Amino acid sequence: MYIEVNKAGLTYRKHGKDFIALSDTSISIAKGEFICLLGPSGCGKTTLLNLIAGFLKPTSGEVLIDGKRVEGTDPKRITVFQNYGLLPWRTVEGNILLGLENSKLSKAEKMERVDSLVALTGLSGLRQSHPRELSGGQQQRVAIARALAVSPDVLFMDEPFSALDPITRMKLQNDISSIASSSGITVIFVTHDIDEAAFLGDRIAVMEGNPGRIREIIDNRIRGTGDRTSAYYISLREKIFEILKLGGEHDPEYVI
Ligand SMILES: Nc1ncnc2c1ncn2[C@@H]1O[C@H](COP(=O)(O)OP(=O)(O)OP(=O)(O)O)[C@@H](O)[C@H]1O
Ligand SMILES: [Mg+2]
Known part of the structure; x- marks a missing residue:
């Protein structure tokens, strides 16, 4: 695989105690894949992105890109910030x-x-x-x-659209989705937003905190179709709601 995160962890020393920002996390990413890191605030999304981008070094495990251990940033790996x-x-x-x-x-x-x-x-x-x-x-x-x-070979994006209004945000989502598809760039995209992750990710790594880790990685077989209304998209969102324990009881009258 192009990017290999092998049991990577990052522990900070905070007020004399160890704080696990990211615990024993593994994910393999193919060249050209669009990966969304999704989860609540503080669950380690930016930490994981920074480990892959080379801004941070793991305190356990390792990150490899193209077979080489990531030791720092690289001019062909670019980060877009909020x-x-x-x-x-x-x-x-x-x-x-x-x-x-x-x-x-x-x-x-x-x-x-x-x-x-x-x-x-x-x-x-x-x-x-x-x-x-x-x-x-x-x-x-x-x-x-x-x-x-x-x-760039890899584009890292850390909540790049979170300061934008919803309509502008959707337009930029459409743009980045088609740019990624046509250029073959590998994209690692951090977001809080479930709809954004379901629209953009080839795979969505749903994360949880305390300690930070990937809870589940979901495949998205309609990514890049620009479809925000299909039954598949809705069911993908529901799956994420369930993983994040945000799901409510379904009212049978409204089940399609
Ligand atoms: N330099 C640091 N020293 C100590 N703890 C840190 C440091 N940087 C981050 N943390 C802690 O690590 C945890 C994960 O932080 P991280 O920035 O990865 O979260 P995040 O998922 O990106 O959150 P958000 O959605 O709010 O940006 C947080 O609890 C944070 O307080
Ligand atoms: Mg963050």
């Missing part, structure tokens, strides 16, 4: 070019790449705008375009 992380003094174009700063492309080739990324992320009319002139959704599109500029 707060966009754009440079306010640079334009949209300038921020996207940041991702190409260390590339050997000629100036013309870089501009061609920016052209296609701007089109892909729906920012064509905003190239010369500064981040302060953009909505949250547009700023997150710039952050995604900048991340894609380096043609």
Whole structure:
């Protein structure tokens, strides 16, 4: 498998006591897979993402990518955060070019790449705008375009859409889903949102806290279809509700 998390754990020393942020966690991820890490606040989603991305080292177990132990971050593995992380003094174009700063492309080739990324992320009319002139959704599109500029092997996203309104959020979900399908990038996507996970993930790792761990990994056979209303999608959500113990009694009158 492309990414192997083998019995990885992370224990912090907190007020003189050990605190297990992530316990004995294993997951294998294929190249090109879209994996959602879903669970309540504090269950270790960011910790697991950071272990795979190389921001943190496990205190037990190991993480391998392409057969090599992850020892730190890698320029071909890019993280998109919730707060966009754009440079306010640079334009949209300038921020996207940041991702190409260390590339050997000629100036013309870089501009061609920016052209296609701007089109892909729906920012064509905003190239010369500064981040302060953009909505949250547009700023997150710039952050995604900048991340894609380096043609990453792995894209890490930690609640990238949680500051957005529901409609903008759904549009960006549609976009990232089709970008992931067409580019073959491996995506590790952290979310609190059950609908988002059910829509985006090829597989959804449902996590729980105290200690942080993966409770169950669910397959999603309709991922990428853009279907938010099918019986399969509804049943997938229900399955997640059940795992998270959020399910109520079904009223037989409303069972389809
Ligand atoms: N540097 C640290 N020192 C001590 N404890 C930490 C540290 N970082 C995280 N933790 C604890 O580890 C647990 C898991 O944190 P993590 O950030 O992975 O949760 P999360 O699932 O991403 O939560 P959220 O959805 O709120 O972002 C939390 O209980 C947190 O308090
Ligand atoms: Mg987090």
